[in-house]
Amino acid sequence: MLGHVLKLSAVGYEQFPCACVRVRRNEFNSFLNMYFSKPTDFWALTKEHTIAIGDLVLIRKLDTSVVPTVMHSVEKVVLRHGHLVDPITKKRVICDVYEDELALRNNLVKTLLQQRLSRLS
Template identity: 50%
Template sequence: MGKVIRLSNIGLKRIPCVQVRCRRNEFNVYLKKYFARPFDYWALDADSKTNLGDVVLIHRIDRTQRPTTVVMHQVERIVFKYGNIIDPITKKRVIQDEFSDEIELKQRLVREDALLFEERRAIQKERLTARMSAVKKSR
């Protein structure tokens, strides 16, 4: 699994390919610890559905299916589209740090509160005019 960093076409047949950056753990024998290191792989993109920044799943292909010696993988599927952020656990869309339905709920509550404020203000204005007219009559 990795992120698409470059789109390209190869050969005279213009076969669509993508360059995918995968993070793999590399063991340091002296420190006896794994460190994440990026590796770049070229992969065939038969459907041409990937865009820059997409997270894709790639798998190795046979030597007979390789168009060149450099392209050794094929895009199996798109895991996450770039810009369409969906929480994998709740399956809800995320905008910055909040879920989209929570944002819509807040907006709806603010609109309702604004309407209630206007209604309360109208009621207060009616009471005030009633009191003012009562005071004028008593004079």
């Protein structure tokens, strides 16, 4: 199941790291003959993953649970919050500009400022 991380916490006496993940599921309404999105929250173990609030993660149900209240585990971090990547060029995007173009622009501005300051001196 795919969902967003809402909370990070530690559960149990041994303080297992876990996250509250909100998964949106489609629920069928037989009267209207339509599906509607219904949010469901799951607690998932996050042993070897470093995740943050807002990340999009893939969770799977555990065969045997370590803690009775936690039945899922985080399998993969699909998309980090605030880290946008263009799917076609595979480049990182900041606002509407690629990261490498932004760095090039900053370097050009620095060199122009240094040239003008050297002329004034």
